[in-house]
Amino acid sequence: MQTIESLETPCILIDESVVLRNLDNMANCAARNQVKLRPHIKTHKIPEFALSQVAKGASGITAAKVGEAEIMAEHGIDDIFIAYPVVSPAKIKRVIALAEKIHVIVGVESIEGAKILSREAVNAGVTLSVRLEVDTGLARTGVAPDKAVELAKEIAALPGLDLSGIFTFKGAVFEGVGTLDLEAAGQEEGRIMVETADKLRAGGIAIRDVSVGSTPTAPYAAAVEGVTEIRPGTYIFYDRMLAVMGACSKEDWAARVRVTVVSVPAEDRLVVDGGSKTFATDVQPGQHPLHLKGFGEIIGHPDAVFEKMNEEHGMIRTSGPHGLHVGDILEIIPNHICPTINLHNEVYVTQEGVIRAVPVLARGKLA
């Protein structure tokens, strides 16, 4: 039997009992607020975790990529929202093929994209279920709320499409353009979406689903009357960024990266065998608004700073003599778990002393 000590590093270790508790807590939050839960699988990319989410009451899942949706469908998930503007004919053909087997909804956010979707649907003789993306502050994709009615009417008029809902991802919290008050951010996200849905309904479009996103805002947005669905993803594992934000406690951390000390250049410095091919580098130290110190929190060494990475080297500085030796193992909570998982072909899941390797099957499904 594999033991923790026998795991080669670097690797990701996931505590399944914490995962199951996190899944329960979010499922209870959705039930309490009478909204549907449609978790985003971009965080774990692992079919068995998606199936656990559904078993605990999720109405379906969310994916970003058609390739992710295909993998999840192969493993028994039968209701998938691809929350992304799918605009390439080849990809739309794959969506249509998938929609013959399971329930699929796809994102749309421009009339150009909607026309391509419509054309492919008509050619295939099918109706595609679509949701209109609304920008609630991220300034990424999504129609501005004040232009949503006009665009929704155009989309609703296209053949082959059933505009069944609207969705958003509240990025202001993450992007530093807004507030770190999660409650206020979630309430604003919900309010904008419900108002937009009401305007669309007044314009004659039968909006059924009002879907909001994101682990930090979901509990607050869910409480807004009129919101029908939340799509959190990171809540399955949480991460350092979310703890600093106040969206979780350290006890909620379910995934850690195990590394080995390979060099001790000084009594206050260490080099470990995990660098930028092991830990995501998208959330950089000092990045606004969280001003995180370093690339992760080192368990048992909260003052140590994971200050630099090369591809296969992680450089850690401690405030005093660390007392560690070449060959010692450290465990690190990464700043951002989703793209960190994406670097690993498999993760190790532990429960009650049993460890098993689980392949990250939807990893690298970029298209």
Place this chain on the structure above:
Amino acid sequence: MQTIESLETPCILIDESVVLRNLDNMANCAARNQVKLRPHIKTHKIPEFALSQVAKGASGITAAKVGEAEIMAEHGIDDIFIAYPVVSPAKIKRVIALAEKIHVIVGVESIEGAKILSREAVNAGVTLSVRLEVDTGLARTGVAPDKAVELAKEIAALPGLDLSGIFTFKGAVFEGVGTLDLEAAGQEEGRIMVETADKLRAGGIAIRDVSVGSTPTAPYAAAVEGVTEIRPGTYIFYDRMLAVMGACSKEDWAARVRVTVVSVPAEDRLVVDGGSKTFATDVQPGQHPLHLKGFGEIIGHPDAVFEKMNEEHGMIRTSGPHGLHVGDILEIIPNHICPTINLHNEVYVTQEGVIRAVPVLARGKLA
């Protein structure tokens, strides 16, 4: 037959004729300077490219991880330097198993690490070929030159190890702690290493290999009398960072990322379907000393700035109206190609109009 137009995005497209020219040029540089060429495969992670490098005269290859070396050996590479301090008993056992089949050299840079290697070698009844890592300015791993003799003597006295050479990676160029004068940096790297080798020989240690690293410094370090080997990696594809450094021209770029425009929020803004799961984020915009603008250069739009990424979204800003539409394809040269390739399960290689998918077999071999 697959055409460029039929490739789904995001994906990496590699021009094989440029690859072959880059390989020839570096092989010629090594031959001209009468040094061995031992390319680092961390850039491509693809056995067939490693075999091309050997076919063009490389004396072997360099890898960072045991798992990478195992994959390369399975595919016919028979001389591999693992340029990394391998300090875990389980990994050393794998190195010993590999060394029964092919020629393997492994890095060492501390007496603690050397003792673990020695113990495992003695237990297995073998002698492991090792090279001592010397720090020539990166302050990452490697012994300081003024402490190299003492450490080398200790290592040479350990049973089961054959200390056959020294190696370095000249990071000052990349890390912003030194110069961007590549010629001066390469010459300094070579000089420090040759001086260190001479001191070790005067101390009675028969140093045969004096190995230097890195694409930008290799051509200059190779010219230093006494250097015996260069280990460049990125030269197979080059990237935006190396062009800005002056280590290549844009004609040398062999790998580009193809993305699709999925949203056009304004006449000077675009969103493409590649974000931080498609492009590495380790070399950030504005990072010292290169001060790169954005995350990559957009072919045909040199003034456009690839200013932000989320996991599946890339945000591009142009200096004026871009005239692009939803569904259009763009090609981008990433800041850093090595960790970008590492995100992709396969790449597409094109030559004379024929395109084939090539799996990145050593991708994600973290351990």
